[in-house]
Amino acid sequence: MKQNDSHKDRLIQLIDALLQGNISQDAHSELEQLLKEDPKQRQSYLDYMRVHAGLSVWATETRESDDWIPHPTHTVPQTRLGTPRFLLLLASSLVAATLLLSLAYYAGWNTRTNSEPFIADSPKTASEVETNSPKTDHIALLTQAVGVEWDTPRNLQTGAGLSAGWLKLKKGTIQVELISGASVLIEGPAAFELISPLKTFCKYGKVRASVPEQAQGFTIETSKLNVVDLGTEFTLSLEPSGDGQVQVIDGMVELHPSNQRKTPSNIQSLKTGEGVQFDQQGITNRLTEGMLPLINLEELSLLAEQQQQQQFTRWQKQNQSLKTDPSLIAYYDFEETSNWLRTLSNKSQHNKSSIDGAIVGCQWTSGRWPQKRALEFKRTSDRVRLHVPGEYQSLTFMAWVRIEGFDRWLSSLMLTDGYNPGNPHWQLSDQGEIILGIKEGGGKNYFSPVVLKPTDLGRWIFLVTVYDHQKKEVIHYLDGLPVSHHRLENPIPLVIGPAEIGNWRPKEHTGEHSIRSLNGRLDEFALFGRALSAEDILKLYEYGKPNS
Template sequence: MNKERIIELSNQMLNREITGEEKQELGKHLESSSQARQVYYELCETHALLKDYHQNFELPQNTDLPKSQSNKGAFRYLLWATSLAAISLFVFTLIQSQSQVPQIEAETLSQAPYRGTILAKLDRSIGSQFTYGNQNGQQPKVGEQVAQGLYTLEQGIIQLNYQNGAQAIIEAPAHFSLDSDLLITCSQGKISAFVPPEAKNFTIRTAVADVVDLGTEFSVWVVENEFVETHVYKGLIDVRLTATQEERSRELKAQEAVRIIFEKDERQVVQNISINDIDLKNDFFIRNLQEPDNDYSKYISQLGPVAYFPMEMSKDGSTLSDWSTYKNDASANRIAHKNNLLVRGKSGNALHLSGANHKGFLYVPDYPKSPLGEITVSAWVYAKSRPSWATIVKNWGMREWGQFHFGLNQTGFLDVEVMDKDGQKIHIKEKDKFPTGSWQHVAFVHTGSEVRLYRNGKLMASEQVNGLNTQGKLKSLGIGTKISDQDHGFDRKVPGHWDGSLDEIAIFNQILSEEEILKLYELGL
């Protein structure tokens, strides 16, 4: 079987460029081999899927962006689809009739989607999982090249860097096609693009509109068969409706956004399109996978933390950087969220956890402990719910204890637990239940004789204590979960998995004043 020739002839037929002699040649191939019929059938199926997702588009030649076609060709497409269905049915019938073919033959048939020329580099891949990855079907690794073709990103976040300088961050779940260095076609998912002047006209194509860059930073959210949203953060874009009889476009400038609502009829023809203004979503898309060096992080660094996690992940998503001078990076344990493990935070991105459903957390093997019994811990947290003993950050295990236990208590109140010099465990908690559905700045300060609990810059509770017991043996930190004494896992009895997001966690072996705590809150607003 000459697979390459069958693919060539099949593509010519599907593009209506095949001659009579070539039709006869293709027919002979299909009659002579069940493998040939299987290849042909899969190719027809792929074309049908692409047609359904992308309708009538052509790949751009060189770097010129093609002009999108309207639905004036819908009738021609219907004829094409009908012919394809008839041919596919014929081939399927032939395949079914060859049930005597050995199983091993079927197992050798290619199931791989099309992979063409190299277009971009996979610069970052955080918890990503593709249905089918590179040319060999393997999951692409950071630094590897990514080729033309249709992709389904089941989970995680990736960043693609193009040679022309364009960058695209794609968030799962997403279904998209990399078509050229200036074109991504998306039928489902969220894509954020940074486009320099060299890559002007970079386009994200959807079922109803082309979102064309005019020198910008923008994001697109596609929900299949429902709507497309476009948000512009810098520069200009042109939103060109493509599924209408007449040409319509809408230019958007920075801080503007629209939602395009549509539906499809029983033939999958787009109809009833409306384009509506909406508010810009500043905290919805992941637009940068590097944490900003802003006023907040500069102030934290100025205060001299012994551990500081602004939630900047490594390129492969395996670790999170400690921005303190001690560089005790955290490992991302059990981070396998169905969608994404990062969300927009108070400053840059935040760690996204889902409680007991997720069981994800960060593990820090060691960090400098307070030698004098003075501690401050600060964090921005977002709670979706209030799990029992939910963990913000704890140097505390199942049996072994450390210097603090910070999170919610068993009834959902903000709580810090410490052990004094007499070996007595002391809880200091807030009087009101912890709010859900909003970002809160939380902190506690241990002065050596008093523990103070803060929320949103205000003192919420305090209690006198007899110093801090510094004889604890536990070296490690658990962020988002209380950790086990024996391994890098979570406490099997009362793990306290956080349900929500955590950001900007900082630990100091010194006393921060009320003014400094208030400034941390105000800088995060």
């Protein structure tokens, strides 16, 4: 098979996982790297998403009005209700046909031009939402990462959940906390596999494990022996050849043969200060003095602080450049200097003070880095009031946000007070969908797939939505990558006027459905009067992502 064909097949697999909502963190990082490096793959990605959007309309009807968006305490439209069995079977068949046709399209039937129209993504039925409800199989968290270069493309932030699988480092150090309570520091180069909350495997690398009483029995396996912890702290250094050594810093461990039946005669115990050297033949020497020169948690934390400062400085430089963009309507970097300030300054150099925000209720807190400022939206009264004058053919909405919970049926990112023709409503659903609602006659909502999972709560995410009047499309982005494309049936100029970040003050709408307060933090928000390109958005993400 040609290399290009192999790359295309892999791209199809990754996009399929993304559309199904079950893409792993590793696969998401691989997709990001693939699109970042290859313009042809980016174009293929965009074409594929257009085809998917066009075919998916077969399965369900399109959601129409912003006022229609259902709330559990109200009457739910048909697309959120149970559907007769024969219709569900039909929808399932059509979804399967959609996937097969999409795959066939990219297997060699691609004769469609980029200029051909495509149809907006359709909503999921209630049964599909239930089937695709987010589930997590994470067994660990990445709590620190310093100077890391991954052996395979990764895009892990601190706080990211980790499923069973390999962690391969070319260099750098990471801290991984397993849900059993065990914690390991891993120095690269290393290949370390997470198997279960109490079992791991080290192929090579340096590891420092801290195991509380609650995680007794935590095991690091190697090709020759298994290190079974009995409530202690120990180190393991292992070469790719299989030569290595184990030392106990505090407590006790047992060494079990990995390829033999465990018996009392072949189990060895090591206590505080003791250690052994081993190779593929077995234990070769006992160590009683000196410790492996492995980094400890205090040293790692100090290095992490230095790295965070470097990342923050890099963002500040990019921030200065961003402020000069002539298309920047409003830009809030949340870098106000005092906690008592209740004005959120617009830092766009082309609209210097006309669109400052009024802070209501929100409290100042830390952002993506300890040095970065952010606003916390917690109470239903917390909000930032603003007024954006003018009419815009195209708009790009951008925000760095940390969601703490989906407390409402809908959570505001930015909503206009009214819902008149051209008014945009940018918000999140409690299912984890990104939504752009545009008043077009009866109103129109552009829903992304379910892209935010329970494991995304508490981590900083980069959200962008592009309303492109010229290309007649809406595109939603998460962490620098497009996640859905939608055709604009009736492109109209957008008008914002009085609006709110993180909340909603409707002019006419009342009832529970009107409560759309955000539960989380914001530390950067921007409105551009143009449609940013995919390259622009990925660049902004790369400069702004924490722990990069």
